[in-house]
Amino acid sequence: MTNSQLNTDRYANMFAQLNAKNEGAFVPFVMVGDPDVDTSVNIINALIEGGADALELGFPYSDPIADGPTIQKAAIRALSHKIKTTQCFEVIKKVRESNPDIPIGLLLYSNLVLKRGIEKFYTDAAEAGVDSILIADVPLREADRFIAIAEQTGIKQILIAPPNASDETLAEIGKKSQGYTYLLGRAGVTGAETAVTIPASELVEKLVQYKVAPPLLGFGISTPQQVSDAIKSGAAGAISGSATVNIVAENLTNPAQMYETLRNFVSDMKHATKK
């Protein structure tokens, strides 16, 4: 296998290594540029030092309809410094330089992609070292032109499996998903206020049946117990966004304490991924 092939398959490598160790994945989410560009790089490094298996990174957007107050505020903090998309990619480049193997996913909104041009956005993302892109407001029905560009540029298009998905939707996700599948733990928007519902074994069985990419459970995950329950239920891992971003928000005046708390949080959550 050549280097570039290795690089484009970071998720597969991660899942293979975790399986060998009998562990699930823990994936924290933070907003790029929150609260500012330099602090943001340190925050992401703290997540990696704490033991994150992969990273899910948001790009700040003015109108995030799938996000609750915690992540909305993170976007507002980042945008208050007038952060540009180009700077967001620079943050990722910096992280990638010192971390060649960790899978990095973007979670963002369609208009940021469209305005830059789908092809240019995905090309820039690939060059910055991004492995996957999830667009919160692009459902399967609108996804084809994004998937086509993703394939051209070596990016994995991440699809969302909501708890109310029909068999038809799950079958289509099975055909098109790459990297991992974002399994929604509940209805609503992002936020730690409403806890995740651990998926019924029936849904997990269906995901297996339709051969979807490994499911990572997200929305409402803030405790090690929830991570452990998610993995016991059959998820390949868990994503925690608002709980992670809350640590940033609560320690804005004390960065050293912020990084330390983030490292400890990720370490505790990671510890719960052992099967």
Add this chain to the structure above:
Amino acid sequence: MNHLDSKFGDYGGMYVPELLIPALDQLEQAFIDAQKDPEFQAEFMDLLKNYAGRPTAMTLTRNLVNNPKVKLYLKREDLLHGGAHKTNQVLGQALLTKRMGKTEVIAETGAGQHGVATALACALMGLKARIYMGAKDVERQAPNVFRMRLMGAEVIPVNAGSGTLKDAVNEAMRDWSASYDKAHYLLGTAAGPHPFPTIVREFHRMIGEETRAQILEKEGRLPDAVVACVGGGSNAIGMFADFIDEPSVKLVGVEPAGKGVHTKDHGAAIGKGTTGILHGAYSYIMQDGDGQIEESYSVSAGLDYPAVGPQHAHLSDIGRAEYVSVTDEEALNAFQILSRKEGIIPALESSHALAHGLNMADEAEDGSIIVVNLSGRGDKDLAHVHSILGDTFMGGANND
């Protein structure tokens, strides 16, 4: 997978989280069934006639136009119950809510007009309404907040973002993504994800149908042009829909130019915006170079929206409709002229359409017939306009 076309050319679509797709599909199916159901249609027609007061009048203006050989008509949506066209489609969507077996309604509102319309329909139909309104707008529009609460709606101030209409839409969509099992999102304009632009158009298309019949009866021919203001574009698409296949009828949409389209303070999404996605639809929007949504501005809160309904974007691109813009100042002027010369106080939104209609009438050939959709009445704007004009306006004591 959709039964109705979800796009107008490239515009429209369903750019929403996967989670909302089943709710939008359910709504589309309920709408398709309702359109074919004589019982639904009979109830809708009965409400429009006996509750809302349709058909609305078609008034030939007497004193507005200098050229006696040019006729300027007003389609009097201002006379509808609730004071604006909005009541039409709100009644339709409230009936759909009941048809889907849902008991709650979510809505967004800017100035409060759609909120008031939603509140009245929900009071009538026994639905529980919660209405998201930007915190700034809650302060600025106290009388409408009181109206909504009086009719039993819960008004929820939105502090996120800029605290205006677009943030209220965001919050309504967030609510819906957790509550779609029992709540319907009663979107207030011909924008948003499919099927809203189509549903809102169809529930407003009687505006154009009545206009056709009334002008045919009075004049024996179709009008040369119909003119309507465009924020999201619901009253305009309701007026245009029945004339799209009549090439002799010019369709003119009037966007808010605010302090001028050369400034940043306007809301002319078609005129000065670029293509992008906002609130679930691909259309013309106001955005910066990275795709962050910019604030719109207009003296008229109902036109103050940084996007436009996707069918208008399409009609503009294919050249079927023409979109122009009118400044705050021109709209305020038209507001006073109609009050002074015809005894009708128009909404500031409709004043935009009227301002352009007056310009068209000035330049029209002899024998021309122009219809302006007077989408709402101006009672709601009195305090605002008074505060802008003071007592020195053209009809004021100082001029007599």
